[in-house]
Amino acid sequence: MEQYESYKNKMRQIADINGAISVLAWDKEVNLPKKGAAARSQQMATLSGMAHELFTAADFGQELTALIESNNLTPEQHQNVVLTLKDYNKSTKLPTEFVIRRSQVVSEAYHAWIEAREANDFGVYKEDLKKIVGIARETAELFGYEDHPYDALLDMYEPNAKTADLTVLFKDVREQLVNFVKILKEKSQVENDFLSKSYDKDKQWNFGLELLKNMGYDFDAGRQDISAHPFTITFAPTDVRVTTRVDEHDLGNMTWSCIHEGGHGLYEQGLSWDYYGLPLGEACSLGIHESQARMWENNVGRSQAYWQAHYSDLQAVFSENLKDISPSDFYKGINQIAPNAIRTEADELHYHFHVLIRFEIEKELMEGTLEVDDLDKVWNQKYAEYMGIEIKDDRQGILQDIHWSHGSIGYFPTYSLGSFYAAQFFAQAQKDMPDLIQEISEGNSSNLLSWLRQNIHQHGRYFTPEELCMKITGEKLNFKYFMDYAKQKFGAIYGI
Amino acid sequence: MEQYESYKNKMRQIADINGAISVLAWDKEVNLPKKGAAARSQQMATLSGMAHELFTAADFGQELTALIESNNLTPEQHQNVVLTLKDYNKSTKLPTEFVIRRSQVVSEAYHAWIEAREANDFGVYKEDLKKIVGIARETAELFGYEDHPYDALLDMYEPNAKTADLTVLFKDVREQLVNFVKILKEKSQVENDFLSKSYDKDKQWNFGLELLKNMGYDFDAGRQDISAHPFTITFAPTDVRVTTRVDEHDLGNMTWSCIHEGGHGLYEQGLSWDYYGLPLGEACSLGIHESQARMWENNVGRSQAYWQAHYSDLQAVFSENLKDISPSDFYKGINQIAPNAIRTEADELHYHFHVLIRFEIEKELMEGTLEVDDLDKVWNQKYAEYMGIEIKDDRQGILQDIHWSHGSIGYFPTYSLGSFYAAQFFAQAQKDMPDLIQEISEGNSSNLLSWLRQNIHQHGRYFTPEELCMKITGEKLNFKYFMDYAKQKFGAIYGI
Numbered sequence: 005m006e007q008y009e010s011y012k013n014k015m016r017q018i019a020d021i022n023g024a025i026s027v028l029a030w031d032k033e034v035n036l037p038k039k040g041a042a043a044r045s046q047q048m049a050t051l052s053g054m055a056h057e058l059f060t061a062a063d064f065g066q067e068l069t070a071l072i073e074s075n076n077l078t079p080e081q082h083q084n085v086v087l088t089l090k091d092y093n094k095s096t097k098l099p100t101e102f103v104i105r106r107s108q109v110v111s112e113a114y115h116a117w118i119e120a121r122e123a124n125d126f127g128v129y130k131e132d133l134k135k136i137v138g139i140a141r142e143t144a145e146l147f148g149y150e151d152h153p154y155d156a157l158l159d160m161y162e163p164n165a166k167t168a169d170l171t172v173l174f175k176d177v178r179e180q181l182v183n184f185v186k187i188l189k190e191k192s193q194v195e196n197d198f199l200s201k202s203y204d205k206d207k208q209w210n211f212g213l214e215l216l217k218n219m220g221y222d223f224d225a226g227r228q229d230i231s232a233h234p235f236t237i238t239f240a241p242t243d244v245r246v247t248t249r250v251d252e253h254d255l256g257n258m259t260w261s262c263i264h265e266g267g268h269g270l271y272e273q274g275l276s277w278d279y280y281g282l283p284l285g286e287a288c289s290l291g292i293h294e295s296q297a298r299m300w301e302n303n304v305g306r307s308q309a310y311w312q313a314h315y316s317d318l319q320a321v322f323s324e325n326l327k328d329i330s331p332s333d334f335y336k337g338i339n340q341i342a343p344n345a346i347r348t349e350a351d352e353l354h355y356h357f358h359v360l361i362r363f364e365i366e367k368e369l370m371e372g373t374l375e376v377d378d379l380d381k382v383w384n385q386k387y388a389e390y391m392g393i394e395i396k397d398d399r400q401g402i403l404q405d406i407h408w409s410h411g412s413i414g415y416f417p418t419y420s421l422g423s424f425y426a427a428q429f430f431a432q433a434q435k436d437m438p439d440l441i442q443e444i445s446e447g448n449s450s451n452l453l454s455w456l457r458q459n460i461h462q463h464g465r466y467f468t469p470e471e472l473c474m475k476i477t478g479e480k481l482n483f484k485y486f487m488d489y490a491k492q493k494f495g496a497i498y499g500i
Numbered sequence: 501m502e503q504y505e506s507y508k509n510k511m512r513q514i515a516d517i518n519g520a521i522s523v524l525a526w527d528k529e530v531n532l533p534k535k536g537a538a539a540r541s542q543q544m545a546t547l548s549g550m551a552h553e554l555f556t557a558a559d560f561g562q563e564l565t566a567l568i569e570s571n572n573l574t575p576e577q578h579q580n581v582v583l584t585l586k587d588y589n590k591s592t593k594l595p596t597e598f599v600i601r602r603s604q605v606v607s608e609a610y611h612a613w614i615e616a617r618e619a620n621d622f623g624v625y626k627e628d629l630k631k632i633v634g635i636a637r638e639t640a641e642l643f644g645y646e647d648h649p650y651d652a653l654l655d656m657y658e659p660n661a662k663t664a665d666l667t668v669l670f671k672d673v674r675e676q677l678v679n680f681v682k683i684l685k686e687k688s689q690v691e692n693d694f695l696s697k698s699y700d701k702d703k704q705w706n707f708g709l710e711l712l713k714n715m716g717y718d719f720d721a722g723r724q725d726i727s728a729h730p731f732t733i734t735f736a737p738t739d740v741r742v743t744t745r746v747d748e749h750d751l752g753n754m755t756w757s758c759i760h761e762g763g764h765g766l767y768e769q770g771l772s773w774d775y776y777g778l779p780l781g782e783a784c785s786l787g788i789h790e791s792q793a794r795m796w797e798n799n800v801g802r803s804q805a806y807w808q809a810h811y812s813d814l815q816a817v818f819s820e821n822l823k824d825i826s827p828s829d830f831y832k833g834i835n836q837i838a839p840n841a842i843r844t845e846a847d848e849l850h851y852h853f854h855v856l857i858r859f860e861i862e863k864e865l866m867e868g869t870l871e872v873d874d875l876d877k878v879w880n881q882k883y884a885e886y887m888g889i890e891i892k893d894d895r896q897g898i899l900q901d902i903h904w905s906h907g908s909i910g911y912f913p914t915y916s917l918g919s920f921y922a923a924q925f926f927a928q929a930q931k932d933m934p935d936l937i938q939e940i941s942e943g944n945s946s947n948l949l950s951w952l953r954q955n956i957h958q959h960g961r962y963f964t965p966e967e968l969c970m971k972i973t974g975e976k977l978n979f980k981y982f983m984d985y986a987k988q989k990f991g992a993i994y995g996i
Contacts, residue, residue, distance in 0.1 A: 020546035023539065024520050027527055039721040040739030043519065043776070047735070050516035054550065225535040239543070243536030280539070 007071055008081055012282065014058065015088065019281030021055040023239045030245055033231045060095050068092060080284055083466050087283035094160075097146050106143075109135045110411040117409035126380045126398040133408060134376045137369050140413040144370065154370040157414030161290040162421060164468045167367060170417055174360050176483040177420070182390055184490060185353055188341050191498040196337035201325040205250045211321055212248055212262035215314065219266045219300060220453045221246070225273050234261040236268035236297075240280060244272040255322075256338065260301050267300030268293060270453060274461025284464035290415070292460065292469050294422020295429060302352050302423070303430040303489070304444060304452070308335050313447035336497050343391040345400045353490060354391060356423065361386045362405075362416040369413070425473065427486040429460070432477045503567055504577055508778065510554065511584065515777030517551040519735045526741055529727045556591050564588060576780055579962050583779035590656075593642050602639075605631045606907040613905035622876045622894040629904060630872045633865050636909040640866065650866040653910030657786040658917060660964045663863060666913055670856050672979040673916070678886055680986060681849055684837050687994040692833035697821040701746045707817055708744055708758035711810070715796060716949045717742070717762045721769050730757040732764035732793075736776060740768040751818075752834065756797050763796030764789060766949060770957025780960035786911070788956065788965050790918020791925060798848050798919070799926040799985070800940060800948070804831050809943035832993050839887040841896045849986060850887060852919065857882045858901075858912040865909070921969065923982040925956070928973045 028048050036044060068089040071077065077085065098106075113132040120129035144153035152167035159165065216228060231247035238244045246265040250258045271293055279285030287293045304310050311318075315334055319326045326334070341351050347358035365382065368374035374382065383402040384395040395401035407415050433455050434440050443451055459476050473481050494500075524544050532540060564585040567573065573581065594602075609628040616625035640649035648663035655661065712724060727743035734740045742761040746754045767789055775781030783789045800806050807814075811830055815822045822830070837847050843854035861878060864870035870878065879898040880891040891897035903911050929951050930936050939947055955972050969977050990996075 016542075017546055020543040021550075023543045024524055024547055027524050027543075028520055031523055031527065035723060037718075037720050037722055037739055039718070040735065043736030043738050043773075046512075047516040047519045047523075050513055051520055051547075054517075222535070224533050226533055227531060239536065240539030242539050243533055277539075 005074075005076060005081075007067070007074070008077065008085075011067065011071060011085065011088075014064075016281040018055050018058050021051050021058075025051045025055070026237050026239050030237045030239075033233075033235065034229045034247060056095070059092065065089065065092050065096065080466070084279070084282045084284055087465055091283075094147060097148075098143070099146075102142065102146065106139050106411065109139050110409075113411070114406075114409045117403065117406070121399055121403050124397050124399045124403075126402050129403065129409075130376055130379075133379070136408055136411055137376060137413070139411060141370065141372075152367075152370070154367050154414060157370070158417065161412075161415050161418050162469060163289055163465075164470060165289075165291070165417070165421075170363060171367070173424070173481070173483055174363050174417075174420075176487075177356050177360050178390070180483070180487050181353060181356055181490070184487070184494075185341065185357075187500060188353075188494055188498050191500065193342070194336040194340050194497060195333065196340045198325060198329050198334075198337060199255045200253045201255075202252055203255045203322055203325065205252055207321050208250045208255065208258045209248075211318060212250075212258050214317070215259070215262050216246070216266045216269075218314075218447060219263070219270065219449060221266045221269050222273055226269060228262070228265075234265050236265045236272060238272045238275075241273055241275045241277050241285070244269050260305060263305035264297045264301040267297035270300070270456070271296040271461055274457045275464055276462065279464055282464075284466055286465050288460070288463065288465055288467065288472055289469045290418035291421030291425060292472065294418055295425035296422075296456065296460070298423045299426035299430050299456075303426055304449065306339055306352065307441075307444065307493075309441045309445035311335055311338075312445040339494065339497050341494060341498070343393050345387065345393050345395055346404055348404075352423075353494065356420045357390045359416050359420040361390065363420075366413050366416065421469075421481070424481055424483055424486045425469070427489045428473065428477050428482060431485050431489070501570075501572060501577075503563070503570070504573065504581075507563065507567060507581065507584075510560075512777035514551050514554050515736075517547050517554070521547045521551070522733050522735050526733045526735075529729075529731065530725045530743060552591070555588065561585065561588050561592065576962070580775070580778045580780055583961055587779070590643060593644075594639070595642075598638065598642065602635050602907065605635050606905075609907070610902075610905045613899065613902070617895055617899050620893050620895045620899075622898050625899065625905075626872055626875075629875070632904055632907055633872060633909070635907060637866065637868075648863075648866070650863050650910060653866070654913065657908075657911050657914050658965060659785055659961075660966060661785075661787070661913070661917075666859060667863070669920070669977070669979055670859050670913075670916075672983075673852050673856050674886070676979070676983050677849060677852055677986070680983070680990075681837065681853075683996065684849075684990055684994050687996065689838070690832040690836050690993060691829065692836045694821060694825050694830075694833060695752045696749045697751075698748055699751045699818055699821065701748055703817050704746045704751065704754045705744075707814060708746075708754050710813070711755070711758050711801075712742070712762045712765075714810075714943060715759070715762045715766065715945060717765050718769055722765060724758070724761075730761050732761045732768060734768040734771075737769055737771045737773050737781070740765050756801060759801035760793045760797040763793035766796070766952070767792040767957055770953045771960055772958060775960055778960075780962055782961050784956070784959070784961055784963065784968055785965045786914035787917030787921060788968065790914055791921035792918075792952065792956070794919045795922035795926050795952075799922055800945065802835055802848065803937075803940065803989075805937045805941035807831055807834075808941040835990065835993050837990060837994070839889050841883065841889050841891055842900055844900075848919075849990065852916045853886045855912050855916040857886065859916075862909050862912065917965075917977070920977055920979055920982045921965070923985045924969065924973050924978060925952075927981050927985070 025048055028044060028051070032041075032044055032048075068085055071085045072082065072089065109132070113129075113136050116129045116132035120126060140157060141153060144156035147156040147159070149156040154167040155165070158167065158170070213228060217223065225242045226244040226246065229245065229247050230249060232249065234246070234248050236244065236246045246262075246269045248258055248261045248265060271287060275287065276285050311331060311334060315331050319329075329337070339352070341353050343354055343357075344350050347355065350358055361383065364386065365374065365379065369376070380398060380402045387393045387395050387401070405416075407413075433452060437443075437451055437455065440452060443449065460472065463472065467475060470480055473479070491500075521544055524540060524547070528537075528540050528544075564581055567581045568578065568585065605628070609625075609632050612625045612628035616622060636653060637649060640652035643652040643655070645652040650663045651661070654663065654666070709724060713719065721738045722740040722742065725741065725743050726745060728745065730742070730744050732740065732742045742758075742765045744754055744757045744761060767783060771783065772781050807827060807830060811827050815825075825833070835848070837849050839850055839853075840846050843851065846854055857879065860882065861870065861875065865872070876894060876898045883889045883891050883897070901912075903909075929948060932951065933939075933947055936948060939945065956968065959968065963971060966976055969975070987996075
């Protein structure tokens with residue numbers, strides 16, 4: 005089919021440009037000399053403009069519609085074109101005037117956020133954040149929605165996610181998880197001081213590389229580097245880069261950054277090169293992406309079985325620091341549950357309180373029932389209520405995240421969705437592979453990776469997150485799996 | 501002037517794409533995982549195609565002509581447009597059919613060259629090299645020329661260079677340099693075994709960085725990395741990357757690679773950001789570019805004054821290896837003159853015999869007075885005649901260089917031009933700054949850098965190489981300066 009080939013070539017051309025932008029973005033975070041920033045921004049903007057122009061060309065929508073109506077496509081081809089048309093409609097619903105205005109608002113908000121953080125004063129950022137919220141509301145109106153304006157934003161990150169469903173989900177988080185954590189708090193705390201001893205950075209780096217190799221991350225199709233904030237970025241499924249950071253006095257930072265980004269990286273390496281540039285060659289959603297990272301980081305990487313396989317190696321590398329730490333002490337220590345004002349430093353359970361708070365705030369901002377002026381107070385109240393934490397200043401509070409300053413509203417929920425999907429998928433994987441935990445305890449996660457490739461990676465965007473979850477587990481996302489996992493794991497650790 | 505602004509914007513857009521291609525090329529040499537090669541080639545090809553399409557758009561030539569005819573431009577603006585029109589005419593003189601055919605021939609020739617090297621057999625490469633020569637002849641006809649087809653090729657690398665002038669120049673090389681080297685050969689040889697002791701690679705790397713810093717290479721506008729073959733690449737004058745290689749048993753390799761690429765890097769960092777994307781923001785020619793690298797590498801970096809400043813530091817780093825090597829022994833050792841079959845391993849004088857041989861061969865190939873079938877024999881004869889070297893096999897002989905397999909004919913002479921310009925410029929710099937050698941011996945080359953910025957870097961392509969040389973030194977390129985430099989320096993070292 006000539007028409008489909010022409011569609012495919014166009015999509016690949018756009019993917020080539022986007023792949024180049026990703027190389028520039030990666031280099032920016034990993035290598036860029038200070039003075040190179042201005043030229044780099046300009047080069048990335050030029051390429052982005054060219055990709056956008058190609059994608060939103062006036063006749064492309066008609067071509068896509070004609071392709072769909074031709075009834076001449078395989079199911080996979082059909083799905084590619086349908087999803088491309090969805091993306092196209094989204095892209096073309098935003099008038100150029102709005103796109104330019106939005107990019108100005110975002111650019112100014114980002115700088116205001118930086119300044120506000122330096123000044124440790126939410127006041128400096130307030131007016132810009134109001135504009136960001138205004139832009140988000142406009143975006144929702146331009147995209148359109150049936151039930152809730154927030155739905156239009158969620159759909160950008162988690163296709164078909166609904167505010168109503170998330171409201172139910174986060175009600176469960178608020179009720180069940182908050183209560184469970186209260187019970188844990190009454191038990192005596194586990195010790196994790198050993199994680200902040202001095203750990204040689206080169207040795208940490210090498211150990212992290214070994215963990216990545218062991219997971220199955222393909223170093224012939226990627227590499228690891230250092231950056232201020234760990235991330236995963238894809239140039240093609242044959243070149244997926246991960247980064248980590250290494251802090252001499254925080255062994256945990258390097259270890260679970262590597263495993264987390266490794267999980268993202270395995271997903272991207274598992275996408276299809278044949279579908280390069282097409283929706284079926286792209287990840288399903290941010291939530292599903294996060295599920296891959298979280299499953300490796302937590303369900304696998306903080307499990308007793310995993311460290312049964314790897315702790316003796318770690319102990320051998322850092323014998324001075326770890327010789328008196330038993331495997332059981334280590335396992336407990338790396339799973340300490342303790343509240344923290346900062347989301348990115350949260351433990352596996354408290355993390356979802358952070359997301360819950362952001363979800364509630366974003367939803368109300370979109371409804372117009374909450375205004376930016378009161379946001380720091382609301383923020384601090386919620387932290388006091390859900391976590392019993394007193395927020396001491398704005399930098400530790402409402403100014404901690406970059407997301408809103410980037411214009412990203414509707415993004416945060418995908419973090420929790422990731423963990424909840426991870427728990428549900430991992431429960432299913434254990435059902436499907438009764439020897440899985442045994443294998444992991446022997447340092448062998450290859451069957452898990454095959455299961456993920458088979459059930460998740462290979463499908464790209466063919467299914468929506470909900471369809472994928474149904475297909476794999478026979479039911480929709482169900483918070484029960486996460487709570488069961490949490491109760492079993494932390495109940496045992498804290499002796500409940 | 502609105503028209504000029506629109507021209508400028510277009511050129512900057514193209515420069516942004518080319519800058520991105522350079523980032524991808526850099527990453528390819530420095531970082532690329534094995535499996536990423538196919539996607540990377542495709543991405544680079546897509547971007548190259550887009551840049552080419554933008555630049556060769558049918559109406560662009562008319563726009564440029566109209567701009568020139570408007571008589572409304574400053575001299576700098578005028579020169580930008582005139583040079584752009586020259587580039588445009590070159591680009592559009594090659595029909596698409598030819599460009600595609602050429603790229604196929606080059607791609608096949610490159611692979612044949614790789615195979616031939618592996619087989620150590622020129623025969624494997626012969627037929628492809630014939631096609632390359634055919635393509636070069638066709639290129640010359642398409643570009644057009646007045647006197648000699650080779651002129652058309654030379655102009656791509658060294659604007660306005662003429663075969664007739666180079667013939668005179670290389671006659672001087674053949675007569676004067678060959679004779680001088682014969683005289684040196686009769687003297688007792690200087691010792692340089694100490695350079696191949698075991699030198700810790702990290703320490704070498706750090707020492708190289710110090711040399712770069714000392715030269716004035718701006719690490720806020722660039723960085724150094726490792727690659728198989730050292731190179732310099734520019735994303736913008738604010739981001740100029742250099743690479744080096746470090747061989748445990750060859751201190752010289754790292755040292756003079758760093759200084760050489762540093763010289764290229766300083767030129768690129770000295771180009772104007774205001775002229776980003778425009779001819780006046782580009783280097784004058786390959787020969788002038790090479791002059792910057794060679795001046796730093798040889799006239800500065802292998803001088804007695806330079807090591808007066810740096811030898812004690814080097815000795816301190818490698819005290820075990822160098823404690824018994826006096827400054828004078830070191831200086832002599834790093835300037836050993838001895839024939840070598842391999843161009844890239846040649847000393848400062850023999851280097852030009854290698855280029856001479858390639859020049860003579862290329863010229864005759866373009867005239868049609870020499871055929872590819874005989875090339876290995878001719879090659880080996882010339883090496884015997886000019887250097888007294890017996891070429892043992894094709895890998896050490898005619899298969900050593902990548903250039904022809906890339907389709908680059910007319911490139912080699914710029915290497916020698918670089919050294920000869922360097923000698924002439926450096927002689928002038930010494931006249932203009934009587935304290936220069938004293939400053940260099942104190943580790944201070946900042947006045948030299950300012951002089952280069954002032955006299956060369958800031959002008960970009962405003963002047964042709966010949967005009968630039970006239971402007972700086974009051975005369976055209978004159979081989980005498982190189983011979984004077986060689987006689988003085990090596991005469992002293994070898995006790996003539």
